[in-house]
Amino acid sequence: MAAQNRVLIQGGRVVNDDHSFDADVYVEDGVISQIGKNLQLPGGFKVIDAKEKLVIPGGIDTHTHMQMPFMGTVAVDDFYTGTKAALAGGTTMILDFIIPRRGQSLLEAYDQWKAWAEPKVCCDYSFHMAVTWWNDKVGEEMETMVKERGVNSFKMFMAYKDVMMLNDAEMYQVFCRCKEIGGLAQVHAENGDLIDECSKKLIALGITGPEGHAMCRPEEVEGEATNRAVTIANRAGCPLYVVHVMSRAAGDVVSAARKEGKVVFGEPIAAGLGVDGTNYWDKDWRHAAAYVLGPPLRPDTSTPGYLMDLLANGDLTCVGTDNCTFNANQKALGKDDFRKIPNGVNGVEDRMSIVWEKGVHSGKLDENKFVAVTSTNAAKVFNLYPRKGRIAVGSDADIVVWDPQATRKISASTHHQAVDFNIFEGQVCHGVAVYVLSQGKVVVEDGGHVKVTQGAGKYIPRKPFSDYVYKRIKVRDGLNQPKAVEREPYKGPVIDLNAEP
Ligand SMILES: C[C@@H](CNC(N)=O)C(=O)O
Ligand SMILES: [Zn+2]
Ligand SMILES: [Zn+2]
Ligand SMILES: [Zn+2]
Numbered sequence: 452m453a454a455q456n457r458v459l460i461q462g463g464r465v466v467n468d469d470h471s472f473d474a475d476v477y478v479e480d481g482v483i484s485q486i487g488k489n490l491q492l493p494g495g496f497k498v499i500d501a502k503e504k505l506v507i508p509g510g511i512d513t514h515t516h517m518q519m520p521f522m523g524t525v526a527v528d529d530f531y532t533g534t535k536a537a538l539a540g541g542t543t544m545i546l547d548f549i550i551p552r553r554g555q556s557l558l559e560a561y562d563q564w565k566a567w568a569e570p571k572v573c574c575d576y577s578f579h580m581a582v583t584w585w586n587d588k589v590g591e592e593m594e595t596m597v598k599e600r601g602v603n604s605f606k607m608f609m610a611y612k613d614v615m616m617l618n619d620a621e622m623y624q625v626f627c628r629c630k631e632i633g634g635l636a637q638v639h640a641e642n643g644d645l646i647d648e649c650s651k652k653l654i655a656l657g658i659t660g661p662e663g664h665a666m667c668r669p670e671e672v673e674g675e676a677t678n679r680a681v682t683i684a685n686r687a688g689c690p691l692y693v694v695h696v697m698s699r700a701a702g703d704v705v706s707a708a709r710k711e712g713k714v715v716f717g718e719p720i721a722a723g724l725g726v727d728g729t730n731y732w733d734k735d736w737r738h739a740a741a742y743v744l745g746p747p748l749r750p751d752t753s754t755p756g757y758l759m760d761l762l763a764n765g766d767l768t769c770v771g772t773d774n775c776t777f778n779a780n781q782k783a784l785g786k787d788d789f790r791k792i793p794n795g796v797n798g799v800e801d802r803m804s805i806v807w808e809k810g811v812h813s814g815k816l817d818e819n820k821f822v823a824v825t826s827t828n829a830a831k832v833f834n835l836y837p838r839k840g841r842i843a844v845g846s847d848a849d850i851v852v853w854d855p856q857a858t859r860k861i862s863a864s865t866h867h868q869a870v871d872f873n874i875f876e877g878q879v880c881h882g883v884a885v886y887v888l889s890q891g892k893v894v895v896e897d898g899g900h901v902k903v904t905q906g907a908g909k910y911i912p913r914k915p916f917s918d919y920v921y922k923r924i925k926v927r928d929g930l931n932q933p934k935a936v937e938r939e940p941y942k943g944p945v946i947d948l949n950a951e952p
Contacts, residue, residue: 456480456891459492460852463501465556465842465934467508468823476506478848481891486844497893499886501852507575507822508840509543509849509887510803511599511829513718514694514771517547521775522793523784528776528869530571531905532616536800538865538894539717539901540784541884543574543849544911545799547830548606548769550581550615557582558591561600565910572908575711575849577833579604579637582625583615590628597632604635606694609676610643610668610745616778619683626877627688630924631914636684638690640701641668641746650790661739663789665731673746681708681715688928690714690920692832695773697723697746699757706766714924716768716832719758721798724770725875726806741872743792744773755809762824765817769829770806771855773797776870796874800866803851804859805875807882811855818855834917848891855899857883868900896912 459842460476465486467827477485477492495940515537518529528536537545551560557580569578580602582589596602607622608615622638628634645734651658669812677693681704684691696702696717705717724942728748733739742748773794785792798805806825810816813929816824830840843915860880863873887895894903 452625455567457493457496458888458891458893459490459496460499460501460506462849463504463506465506466818466822467820468827468839470917471818474832476842477692477851478888479615481848483842486842491916497702499852499893504854504885505818505855506842507851507853508842509851509889510541510548510825511839512772512774512799512802512828513721513769513833514544514773515544515545515547515799516773516775516795516830519548521776521925522791524777524781524793526775527778527781528622528797528799530568531573531772532867532869533799533902534571534576535903536571536910538574538887538889538903539867539884540901541803541851541853541887542801543798543889545574545576546579546833547576548581551583552577553584553615554784556833557589557596561596561602569910570603570906572652573875573894573903573905574908575847575911576908577835577911577913578602582617583608583613585617585621585625586882593628593634595771596916597634598887599932601910601914603633603913603915603917604637605629606637606639606690608640608643608648609680610637610642611642612647616643620677622680623683623687626689629685630689633921635692635917635920636689637694638680639695640680640693642671642672642676644945647673647687650673654788654790658839658892659788660736661731661743661789661792664743664792665728665750667699668918669747670698670700670749670751673698677704681713684715687714687723688924690924692716692718694718694745695720695723696758696767696773698749699750699754700766701746702758703759706761709766714920717761717766718769718771719762719767721770721772721802721805722748722796722874723758724755724800724809726811727754736786737779737782740785740792741779742796742874743782743789743794744775744796759810759813759815762805762810765818768824769825769832769944772802774799776868778871797868800868801873801875802863802882803884804861804882807855808880812881822914831919832917834913835911836919839911848888850888852886854883854885854898855881857881857885859883
């Protein structure tokens with residue numbers, strides 16, 4: 452029994468976001484206990500041979516929607532299949548979203564999502580909270596979420612009009628509230644009014660296929676909303692995290708904001724790094740519909756490479772997936788009207804290999820930047836570091852033995868996800884998770900044998916005011932308090948509005 456929770460990972464090269472070094476890693480009772488060479492160890496441990504392999508922090512997927520009720524149906528990958536697939540691909544923690552119905556208490560929604568996740572998750576997890584409506588009660592509950600439920604991030608939708616969309620004034624108030632309680636404001640940045648108007652026009656023209664989904668929300672619709680969110684957040688003095696950055700236009704807005712010193716983070720997703728929007732024009736309806744998500748993939752085939760370049764230079768920060776999967780027959784709900792195609796795609800299992808293949812194997816990222824964008828940056832942004840996101844003594848033993856030379860061919864016929872297709876079908880990627888430890892237990896071995904335990908995952912609460920996010924803001928708040936001008940009261944002439952014209 453002792454061997455199960457004592458593991459020695461021998462002969463590997465440890466890769467953190469800031470440096471790489473050759474060392475053995477010893478794990479005991481779920482945490483990293485020793486790192487170095489010629490370790491003095493107690494007997495009775497399992498040995499993993501990591502020669503010529505990398506030993507990296509388990510991936511953290513910043514953006515998933517397991518079993519999300521959406522557009523009249525429910526995402527088919529649930530907290531079990533979704534987290535099993537995550538572990539299979541080298542991701543050892545997911546950050547999922549609680550999405551209250553309009554008018555629903557945030558606390559009630561939290562209990563609902565927690566009840567869905569707890570019995571099923573195979574890896575550690577945490578939640579963002581969506582703010583889909585706004586009043587003082589929501590503001591009070593946001594504080595409870597931060598102080599008592601360990602949620603420190605709040606997502607607003609600028610799209611999905613009449614379902615989850617907030618207007619600018621509401622967003623400004625939620626941003627101000629986030630700032631007060633030390634939360635990180637997140638946005639789904641698309642102009643929902645323009646999407647609504649343009650999609651009606653396309654349907655009237657008889658354009659009902661998935662190409663209409665892309666045509667009604669071109670990248671300028673994402674770029675405009677991203678810029679608006681950056682402005683509103685800046686006026687509120689609130690840090691901003693733009694989820695699923697899908698285009699050059701939005702990526703450029705995030706780059707410019709960061710160059711101006713604004714506290715803004717951008718999150719590309721595996722889909723946007725691995726495929727493009729030309730798929731929407733495929734003659735096969737089921738193929739085209741499979742790629743429908745919002746914001747859409749871009750027909751500009753240079754987009755995946757451009758987003759990877761922005762990750763490489765630090766303008767974009769964390770790679771998520773927005774994993775929100777619907778089977779082909781669920782996508783077919785929109786066979787006569789693209790507005791009814793459930794939005795969402797897969798990614799949670801293939802994210803790490805896609806980033807390795809498109810980033811490291813292409814020479815755009817080095818191994819340390821790979822660790823940063825797939826794990827460490829997320830831990831820092833969402834206040835999980837260094838418990839998560841680092842190979843260090845005392846950190847959680849969420850560890851991946853990564854084979855940079857091995858390749859894997861992505862296919863729905865072999866993936867662990869529940870969804871019956873894969874948007875990366877047929878892609879061959881360098882970079883394979885040959886061993887994965889979750890909470891110090893081996894859950895993937897020999898590159899494919901997945902042995903997870905349903906419900907073993909733990910909810911990880913997160914404190915507000917993450918240093919990585921708020922240190923600069925705190926200093927600025929001390930400097931830039933608005934002040935009135937001291938002046939004598941005005942005693943000059945004023946027109947009389949009641950006087951005869
Ligand atoms: C509803 C959720 C997933 N669907 C999607 N991105 O198309 C999101 O917008 O992030
Ligand atoms: Zn979204
Ligand atoms: Zn999402
Ligand atoms: Zn390759």
